[in-house]
Amino acid sequence: PRADVITGVIKANIPSRIAFQVASKIDSRVILDENGADRLLGQGDMLYLPPSASRLIRAQGVLVTDDEIRRLVEFVSAQSPPAFDPEMQEKLQSVAPPEEEVTEEDEELVEKCLEIIRQEKRASTSLLQRRLRLGYTRAARIVDILEQRGILGPGEGAKPREILVDLDAAV
Incomplete structure (x- = not known):
């Protein structure tokens, strides 16, 4: 983030802020108006500044990999076959646009x-x-x-x- 892009007017209209690991103290100050985000560990480690607080809260965001998402979708899909509402399918098919003449x-x-x-x-x-x-x-x-x-x-x-x-x- 750059200070000329994230101006004071923009920051004033964003009441809460979250910062993940950044490269420098300057970047941290642009986001949070304080140092600290430059010392985060990565992998979801973050600083949160809620609108009602004056102090930063350190938090851990969840890191869900693409592989974990894929495995979860496969697991849920294997539990039961998909259930479609026939009435809804008919409605969708009736409003489908006709294929254009080519x-x-x-x-x-x-x-x-x-x-x-x-x-x-x-x-x-x-x-x-x-x-x-x-x-x-x-x-x-x-x-x-x-x-x-x-x-x-x-x-x-x-x-x-x-x-x-x-x-x-x-x-």
């Missing part, structure tokens, strides 16, 4: 887009805009088509879309 010209463009996605190993509207010199609307429409076909996952803001199929195996 012209032959669009189909050629879809193939070009798939080749770019295969090469780049990522997929986004902006990538297709740049590489194929497309406008936003057209590139977004192609991405929507690929999502409807189950090739790309749903959009998550500015992040690239998840590629759901192995495009190299499809060649």
